[in-house]
Amino acid sequence: MIAARRWRRQGMVWLLLAPSLAIFFLYRIVPLGWNAVLSVQKWSPLRPAEFAGLYHYEEMFFHDDVFWTSLKNTLVYMASAPIGIALALALALLVNAGIRGRTVYRAIIFASYPLMTVAVGIIWRWLYDEKLGLINYALIRLGVIDKGIAFLDSFIWAMPAVIAAAIWQIVGFFMIVLLAGLQGIPPNLHEAAAIDGAGPLQRFLSITVPLLRPSLFLCLVLGIINSFTSFDLIYVMTRGGPNYATELLITYIYRAAFVLSQLDYAAALTVVLFLLLLGVTWAANRASGGEAGAVEAAE
Amino acid sequence: MRRGPTWPIHLALLAVSAVMLMPLYWVFRTSVTGDNIFAYPPALLPRHAHLYYFVDVWYYVPFARFLVNSAVVSLIAVASNVVLNAMAGYALTLEFRAKRAVVLLLLSCMMIPFQATIIPAYLITKELRLLNTHLGLALPLCSTIVCIFVFKAAFDAVPRSLIDAARLDGLGDLGILARIMLPLSTAAVATNVVLAFIWSWNNFLWPLIVVRNQEMQTLPLALSTFLSYLENTTGALYAFCIMALIPGLVVFVLAQKQFVEGLTAGATKG
Numbered sequence: 360m361i362a363a364r365r366w367r368r369q370g371m372v373w374l375l376l377a378p379s380l381a382i383f384f385l386y387r388i389v390p391l392g393w394n395a396v397l398s399v400q401k402w403s404p405l406r407p408a409e410f411a412g413l414y415h416y417e418e419m420f421f422h423d424d425v426f427w428t429s430l431k432n433t434l435v436y437m438a439s440a441p442i443g444i445a446l447a448l449a450l451a452l453l454v455n456a457g458i459r460g461r462t463v464y465r466a467i468i469f470a471s472y473p474l475m476t477v478a479v480g481i482i483w484r485w486l487y488d489e490k491l492g493l494i495n496y497a498l499i500r501l502g503v504i505d506k507g508i509a510f511l512d513s514f515i516w517a518m519p520a521v522i523a524a525a526i527w528q529i530v531g532f533f534m535i536v537l538l539a540g541l542q543g544i545p546p547n548l549h550e551a552a553a554i555d556g557a558g559p560l561q562r563f564l565s566i567t568v569p570l571l572r573p574s575l576f577l578c579l580v581l582g583i584i585n586s587f588t589s590f591d592l593i594y595v596m597t598r599g600g601p602n603y604a605t606e607l608l609i610t611y612i613y614r615a616a617f618v619l620s621q622l623d624y625a626a627a628l629t630v631v632l633f634l635l636l637l638g639v640t641w642a643a644n645r646a647s648g649g650e651a652g653a654v655e656a657a658e
Numbered sequence: 659m660r661r662g663p664t665w666p667i668h669l670a671l672l673a674v675s676a677v678m679l680m681p682l683y684w685v686f687r688t689s690v691t692g693d694n695i696f697a698y699p700p701a702l703l704p705r706h707a708h709l710y711y712f713v714d715v716w717y718y719v720p721f722a723r724f725l726v727n728s729a730v731v732s733l734i735a736v737a738s739n740v741v742l743n744a745m746a747g748y749a750l751t752l753e754f755r756a757k758r759a760v761v762l763l764l765l766s767c768m769m770i771p772f773q774a775t776i777i778p779a780y781l782i783t784k785e786l787r788l789l790n791t792h793l794g795l796a797l798p799l800c801s802t803i804v805c806i807f808v809f810k811a812a813f814d815a816v817p818r819s820l821i822d823a824a825r826l827d828g829l830g831d832l833g834i835l836a837r838i839m840l841p842l843s844t845a846a847v848a849t850n851v852v853l854a855f856i857w858s859w860n861n862f863l864w865p866l867i868v869v870r871n872q873e874m875q876t877l878p879l880a881l882s883t884f885l886s887y888l889e890n891t892t893g894a895l896y897a898f899c900i901m902a903l904i905p906g907l908v909v910f911v912l913a914q915k916q917f918v919e920g921l922t923a924g925a926t927k928g
Contacts, residue, residue, distance in 0.1 A: 375749035378745065379745070379806065380763075385797075390782070393778035393782075394775070450671075456664070458664050468678055469918070473907075477882050481885055482896075483681065539922040617780075622777050629776075636771070
């Protein structure tokens with residue numbers, strides 16, 4: 360009797376979990392394995408699969424300049440994460456300074472994060488436009504430059520321009536995470552330090568920063584993930600151009616798979632992307648002493 | 659604690675706010691005037707504002723169709739997120755064998771970004787014959803791990819005695835979930851609704867892969883297509899942007915609190 364009831368409860372638990380687990384199985388776990396399998400095959404939808412060993416990897420590492428370019432660009436994009444985080448930290452400190460209207464400032468700065476990235480990309484594309492863009496207009500009027508710069512068509516400027524737009528969109532999110540961290544710091548620590556004669560800078564360096572470490576590292580990890588998954592903005596603003604100057608691994612994977620129809624090769628690229636992402640987040644986590652916890656909010 | 663004048667802080671924050679709002683304002687201004695920089699001198703306030711471009715978009719492309727597609731996909735995603743995540747979150751508050759393994763599995767699945775699954779996800783969806791369907795567009799978004807944990811945390815906070823009493827009164831697990839847990843966790847439900855809506859509404863990469871014809875395009879996809887063949891229709895393009903942005907903005911303004919809570923809960927709780 361009791362045993363039967365226990366079994367029914369166990370069955371109930373699995374029934375409740377089943378739909379979610381099925382979705383994760385189908386769209387997370389199976390794809391992981393399938394990618395790995397596909398990456399060591401020669402396959403296209405019209406051709407039977409054929410074992411190819413490390414053929415694609417050899418192709419990638421030794422004969423594919425676009426792969427190396429997109430890898431380099433992904434790392435540059437990733438290296439820009441600390442800039443966004445530093446800005447977000449400054450904003451969080453300002454918003455947290457006990458001023459009036461803080462909720463309004465917070466909402467305005469955060470509002471760009473939930474916006475549709477495709478629309479954000481279109482807007483920024485136009486702000487950067489050589490002739491019609493607001494940015495060139497402002498720079499010319501301020502006397503910084505004499506004639507417009509075609510930012511997104513420029514080999515030098517395209518990447519910084521895209522990164523600036525990306526920071527514009529994500530800085531509010533970092534700020535929110537850091538604000539949550541700041542609010543967890545007991546105010547009496549600051550008061551005690553002030554009584555002991557510590558100046559604002561010293562208090563910032565020896566109280567705020569150490570206690571904010573988990574939030575800062577969390578932002579860093581999320582920034583890293585973001586650099587491996589930022590597709591929409593690049594696709595709309597530059598399509599990876601000019602001449603691959605803004606091609607990231609993820610945009611290259613999309614192009615290889617769904618424009619050039621090389622799904623097997625794209626699978627190998629994906630395996631590299633995933634391993635790289637795991638490696639970098641693991642390193643970041645280790646550097647933080649495991650404080651960033653499991654990588655959450657990875658969507 | 660604070661000493662000294664606050665105006666420098668306000669000044670800095672006002673400047674940042676201007677940078678954050680200017681692009682949006684500029685788009686709005688152009689969508690109601692069609693003026694570019696070349697309307698000389700460029701006016702900050704729109705003159706002769708009109709809504710012709712919005713009407714243009716509505717008739718020039720099947721905007722209503724795109725809106726319906728986006729709405730249907732978001733509706734499927736939101737509804738199944740609330741139901742499935744609540745079920746899974748409730749299951750995680752119960753004791754069962756392999757619970758640790760399930761939690762570990764969920765946490766590791768979080769490490770697999772959707773972008774790293776697109777090729778097999780496309781092949782799987784093709785095998786399921788769901789390419790080019792609303793369900794196929796929504797399916798990968800139908801349950802979210804962060805939100806499962808948001809529900810679990812909310813359910814853990816429900817007093818034990820209440821659940822025991824309900825059980826004594828003969829309520830089963832589903833009854834407890836539907837009649838006790840969910841009504842007491844409205845904040846978690848709201849968080850789920852808002853996050854699932856924003857994610858599905860803004861989703862672009864997956865529709866780009868799955869959608870094969872214009873009839874099935876969602877708004878972000880339609881917007882990017884519009885950009886690629888109508889590069890210089892300034893006013894209409896930005897009117898389209900505004901029309902695609904408005905629902906997300908409305909949800910954000912109405913439910914900012916839940917949105918922030920969901921993100922920071924997902925981000926800070928281990």
